[in-house]
Amino acid sequence: MSAQPGSDILVGSWTYRSFLNDPDLSTQFNDLEFGLGTITITAAPMNEFQGTIGGPGWQLQLKGSINYGNPFTVRFQGTGVVSGEEWKYDYIGYVVRPWPNGVDQRMAMVGSIVRTVPHASGNGGTSPAGVVCSWIAVRQDDATG
Numbered sequence: 001m002s003a004q005p006g007s008d009i010l011v012g013s014w015t016y017r018s019f020l021n022d023p024d025l026s027t028q029f030n031d032l033e034f035g036l037g038t039i040t041i042t043a044a045p046m047n048e049f050q051g052t053i054g055g056p057g058w059q060l061q062l063k064g065s066i067n068y069g070n071p072f073t074v075r076f077q078g079t080g081v082v083s084g085e086e087w088k089y090d091y092i093g094y095v096v097r098p099w100p101n102g103v104d105q106r107m108a109m110v111g112s113i114v115r116t117v118p119h120a121s122g123n124g125g126t127s128p129a130g131v132v133c134s135w136i137a138v139r140q141d142d143a144t145g
Contacts, residue, residue: 010066010074010095010107014039016053018113018135034113034133038140049076058082060089071095074109077116088116093135107139 018034037055039062044050049064064076072095079088093111114132121127 008043010041010049010072011043012041013140014041014109014137015140016135016137018133020133035135039137049074053078058087060087062091064091071097074111083120085119086117087119090114090116091135093137109135109137111135 015036016039017036019032020034022032035055037053037058039051039053041049041051041062047066047068049062049066051062053060053062058080059082060078060080062076062078064074067073067075074093074095075091077088077090079086081087091111091113093109096108096110098105098107111134112132113135115127115129118126118129
């Protein structure tokens with residue numbers, strides 16, 4: 001299937017941040033960080049989601065789907081080998097509609113992520129499968145939303 005007009009509206013670079021789902025208001029904001037990096041969405045056939053997510057020392061290939069409803073819904077999986085280990089994460093997200101009276105808006109997506117397979121943590125332990133966090137992504141190259 002070839003790309004259709006408008007199917008590339010999400011193509012570009014997005015600043016990605018994910019957060020632990022901790023409801024305790026006394027938890028310091030910086031202690032909620034789960035991950036950060038850049039999502040690069042590449043042109044793909046209509047309804048397909050393709051790209052990469054990564055940061056210093058890691059990168060995952062992204063593959064999934066886009067539903068052009070209201071709101072647009074993205075569902076994709078990130079896979080790759082980082083430091084010799086398989087990493088696999090599943091994502092669902094929603095494109096935030098622009099505010100009619102918004103100032104200096106950027107396109108944004110919000111969603112949820114789950115670690116699908118365990119892998120080593122940075123402190124010598126194991127990052128277990130099944131951990132669910134929230135994420136946001138803000139388009140880097142679009143100041144109009």
